[in-house]
Amino acid sequence: MANEKTLQEGINTIHIEGIVKDIRIEEKPINGQDAISGEIDIQVSPESIHTVNVFSFKMNQKKEVSGLFKTLVTIRDEYKTIDVHGIENADKVRIETSGKFDNGKVGKNEYVGQDGEWRSYPKLSAKFVNRIKSDEVFEPQAKFNLELAIAGSKAETRNGEETGRLILKGFIVNYQEQKDDAKKIFPFDFVVQNPTSVNYVQDTYEKGQTVKVYGDIVNTKIVTKRLVEVGFGDPQEEIDRKEVREYIIVGGTPPYDEDDKNAYDIVLIREALKKRDVAIEKKKEEKKNGNAGSSNNAGFGSNSHVVNPKEDPFAPDAHKKENPFNNGKPLDISDEDLPF
Known part of the structure; x- marks a missing residue:
């Protein structure tokens, strides 16, 4: 008899290497416990800055001051930043997962907005941010590696025209022992832009399969300047600023075999999504009643967006009788078929 599967957290790691631009870390009570939390901005290039979230309670299970807490205090008090000390004096740092040690990961900051809608945007988090020694190789980068x-x-479109890029939509399975069902699994969008990779994903990846992908984390600002003719005098310069946040896949594995121990069971994925829906509706109700708990963290940033979590992403297409997993072909999925 085969062992019964359980839903387990998948591979989810990041590698970020750059110069510390700014640190915003403070100590404050959280849920009645002393804690330290905040953000570290890491500059990979002048045009690419990544914000990493950090957190630790002060006391560990042994009722001793946590080593992680001490580390974050050191980062706050001792690390030098571009904004304060200048780029020549700022610390070079690295976030990476080494062996079985779990450090940085891709996640989501999700919350109920003032309008009562569920909002969601990507975030990066880490346990440690290590200084790079002067004799170490320094290779600025921001990369991810994860299972989904x-x-x-679906094809990416802009102004009604296809760009040639592909949007791959998936679910990331998070730590399952936490209490909040809304955080145990969450949707995430990726971009595939290399034409060969686009063809491979379209021809090979199907709804419901498990894959591992890796690629580049993009967070940059694009500044566009243009001259606009006016009634008289010199043309007026107009400046447009656009922030781009993308997770660009540069490679991936073939789909896992169904009997692979790391392949997700679609039944368990569905169950986790149903529990997530219930948790989200509860948070909305709490917000509506003015009783939102501490788990409903207010987010920020222009890239948050409203999502509809209720639809089953693995249900057979409405216009087809058969199960989409059985036809052996990639699915052409519209936004209406997806919960995000």
Whole structure:
């Protein structure tokens, strides 16, 4: 008899290397416990800055001051930043997962907005941010490596025209022992832009499969200047600033075999999504009643967006009788078929 599967957290790591631009870390009570939390901005290039979230309670299970807490205090008090000390004096740092040690990961900051809608945007978090020694090789970068359950894919369009890039939509399975069902699994969008990779994903990846993908984390600002003719005098310069946040896949594995121990069970994924929906509705109700708990963290940033969590992403297409997992072909999925 085969062992019964359980839903387990998948591979989810990041590698960020750059110069500390700014640190915003403070100590304050959280849920009645002393804690330290905040953000570290890491500059990979002048145009690419990544914000990493950090957190630790002060006391560990042994009722001793946590080593992680001490580390974050050191970062706050001793690390030098570009904003304060200048780029020549700022610390070079690295976030990486080494062996079985779990450090940085891709996540989501999700919350109920003032309008009562569920909002969601990507975030990066880490336990440690290590200084790079002067004799170490310094290679600025921001990369991800993770497993996901595929929800579908669609051609990217801009102004009604296809860009040639592909949007791959999936679910990331998070730590399952936490109490908040809304955080145990969450949707995430990726971009595939290399034409060969686009063809491979379209021809090979199907809804419901498990894959591992890796690529580049993009967080940059694009400044566009243009001259606008006016009634008289010199043309007026107009400046447009656009922030781009993308997770660009540069490679991935073939879909895992169904009997692979790391392949997600679609039944368990569905169950986790249903529990997530219930948790989200509860948070909305709490917000509506003015009783939002501490788990409903207010987010920020222009890239948050409203999502509809209720639809089943693995359900057979409405216009087809058969199960989409059985036809052996990639699915052409519209936004209406997906929960995000």
